[in-house]
Amino acid sequence: MLWYHPAPVTRFLIACDFDGTITRRDTLHLIVDRYGDPAMWDRLDGPLTRGEVTVEQAIEREFATVRATARDVLDLCRAEAGVRDGFPGFVAWARAEGHRVVVMSNGFRTVIDDLLGRMGLGDLPVACHDVAFSREGSRVLWADRGERCALCGRRCKRAELAAVRGDDRVAYLGDGISDRCVSGAADIVFARAGLAEWLDETGRPYVPFEDFHTVRRHLEHLEEGRAA
Ligand SMILES: [Mg+2]
Numbered sequence: 001m002l003w004y005h006p007a008p009v010t011r012f013l014i015a016c017d018f019d020g021t022i023t024r025r026d027t028l029h030l031i032v033d034r035y036g037d038p039a040m041w042d043r044l045d046g047p048l049t050r051g052e053v054t055v056e057q058a059i060e061r062e063f064a065t066v067r068a069t070a071r072d073v074l075d076l077c078r079a080e081a082g083v084r085d086g087f088p089g090f091v092a093w094a095r096a097e098g099h100r101v102v103v104m105s106n107g108f109r110t111v112i113d114d115l116l117g118r119m120g121l122g123d124l125p126v127a128c129h130d131v132a133f134s135r136e137g138s139r140v141l142w143a144d145r146g147e148r149c150a151l152c153g154r155r156c157k158r159a160e161l162a163a164v165r166g167d168d169r170v171a172y173l174g175d176g177i178s179d180r181c182v183s184g185a186a187d188i189v190f191a192r193a194g195l196a197e198w199l200d201e202t203g204r205p206y207v208p209f210e211d212f213h214t215v216r217r218h219l220e221h222l223e224e225g226r227a228a
Pocket residue numbers: 017018019020021174175176
């Protein structure tokens with residue numbers, strides 16, 4: 001007699017932020033702190049929180065102060081970014097269960113592709129921006145996210161999510177400002193740090209997480225619940 005493993009009843013698109021979500025530390029902060037003007041970060045913090053400058057403007061201003069080659073930046077990020085517990089195993093589990101995993105970042109391909117490659121995950125689809133690093137000051141190269149989002153007025157991650165979600169339910173994982181709007185398009189949100197605080201303030205549900213074992217356990221429960 002043949003026994004078949006049933007396919008998961010709920011197939012998820014697992015869309016995952018990179019900095020501070022997959023990594024332990026935000027690589028944009030690491031790069032600015034080491035090679036840029038960290039005081040710029042502090043000066044922009046208030047205006048950013050009050051909405052007087054956009055995240056994109058803040059990032060452009062900060063990276064204009066970054067004087068480093070791509071080699072310098074990769075050496076720094078490899079040494080300092082860290083990987084949140086359980087991420088490579090989580091991706092292997094998710095794929096074996098038939099879920100899709102994609103990375104959606106407001107960060108930079110030079111850094112993200114390198115760090116994912118070192119985790120053995122160079123084949124993960126990544127939507128992100130990039131930077132032309134230079135010792136004369138670096139320039140942000142924004143990816144084309146089409147029209148401004150009707151909800152937040154920015155070129156946010158919703159466009160990328162809409163392009164890849166298909167009929168799958170969406171689990172979104174994030175920690176920061178760039179995850180706010182897109183999290184509203186997800187069926188389930190896993191949040192930490194600033195994103196979790198914002199969801200608390202706005203009264204929206206989420207699952208707190210500090211490692212990927214927690215995320216996996218929660219998704220396994222959902223699978224079991226729906227299969228029963
Ligand atoms: Mg982040």
